[in-house]
Amino acid sequence: MELSLNSTFELNNGEEIPIIGLGTYGISGKFASQAVKWALELGYRLIDTATIYGNERVIGKAIKNSNIKREELFITTKVWNTDQGYDKTFEAFETSLKKLNMSYVDLYLIHWPVTGLRGETWRALEKIYEEKRAKVIGVSNFTINHLKELMENSETIPGINQVDFSPFLYQKNLLKFCEQHKIIVEAYSPLTRGRKLDHTKLKTISEKYGKTPAQILLRWGIQQGIIQIPKSGNKQHLQENIDIFNFKLTEKDMEMLNSLNENFRVADNPNIWK
Numbered sequence: 025m026e027l028s029l030n031s032t033f034e035l036n037n038g039e040e041i042p043i044i045g046l047g048t049y050g051i052s053g054k055f056a057s058q059a060v061k062w063a064l065e066l067g068y069r070l071i072d073t074a075t076i077y078g079n080e081r082v083i084g085k086a087i088k089n090s091n092i093k094r095e096e097l098f099i100t101t102k103v104w105n106t107d108q109g110y111d112k113t114f115e116a117f118e119t120s121l122k123k124l125n126m127s128y129v130d131l132y133l134i135h136w137p138v139t140g141l142r143g144e145t146w147r148a149l150e151k152i153y154e155e156k157r158a159k160v161i162g163v164s165n166f167t168i169n170h171l172k173e174l175m176e177n178s179e180t181i182p183g184i185n186q187v188d189f190s191p192f193l194y195q196k197n198l199l200k201f202c203e204q205h206k207i208i209v210e211a212y213s214p215l216t217r218g219r220k221l222d223h224t225k226l227k228t229i230s231e232k233y234g235k236t237p238a239q240i241l242l243r244w245g246i247q248q249g250i251i252q253i254p255k256s257g258n259k260q261h262l263q264e265n266i267d268i269f270n271f272k273l274t275e276k277d278m279e280m281l282n283s284l285n286e287n288f289r290v291a292d293n294p295n296i297w298k
């Protein structure tokens with residue numbers, strides 16, 4: 025089926041998630057508010073935030089002001105490392121809901137696999153899910169080992185694993201493992217925070233399609249079933265990042281992009297969490 029801005033992927037509990045959304049790391053105050061307003065006007069329906077970003081309140085307000093029905097939106101937030109553990113996770117979740125001014129979130133994630141705490145945190149997320157206060161629960165920055173450990177100790181398979189993912193960090197084995205276990209991969213920093221947009225081979229492909237390097241990276245991701253959450257506070261970029269549905273990368277070009285892997289990470293390597 026042809027992909028479009030309204031396309032969704034089905035998660036392992038039957039819920040649907042938009043294939044592209046707005047990342048909000050590093051923007052707050054009026055910049056976050058403006059970015060969310062523009063994104064919603066342009067047709068974005070997924071907004072990704074986190075407690076640590078410090079922008080849940082302003083994002084909640086911008087969403088309310090949009091007058092878009094809550095059920096048409098897909099809102100993600102995450103429990104921060106220092107809030108992990110069974111009881112503290114509930115407190116953190118309540119605080120997030122209050123700040124967002126919502127009665128539920130669509131997706132609640134464990135932000136990082138904190139050693140010694142992630143198991144208890146996951147049990148809290150399971151309870152939040154049972155109580156229908158999160159439509160989907162998932163993890164972020166989990167390696168194959170972290171996922172195996174979680175699944176050995178729980179009946180609930182995460183719906184999502186949100187990880188650093190781009191052709192420059194092509195985590196092929198992790199993607200395959202997630203596919204085998206019906207966990208959808210969601211790419212953070214899909215634009216490498218802008219650091220690889222000038223890469224010669226990427227530029228050559230972008231010229232061939234008459235698209236920008238950013239559009240090529242996002243298209244590469246969605247074409248293999250990975251959700252994209254590029255961040256932008258710039259209206260032109262917001263538009264550009266969703267203008268990726270009128271072309272398709274050939275298999276050969278997909279393979280060329282796969283070959284750009286150089287284990288380039290924007291954030292910490294999650295292997296530091298044993």
Ligand code: NAP
Pocket residue numbers: 046047048049050072073135164165186187211212213214215216217218221236238239253254255256257258261262264265290291
């Ligand atoms: P990103 O989306 O890869 O890159 C954002 C940067 O690219 C910004 O500087 C933005 O600048 C620029 N940009 C956006 N669109 C562009 C375009 N079309 N052309 C040129 N430059 C463009 O990086 P990210 O913010 O790290 O990742 C995206 C989201 O993932 C975050 O915002 C956050 O929601 C999430 N995330 C999660 C984790 C985690 O641990 N779970 C970690 C990192 C990020 P302008 O604003 O000027 O457009």
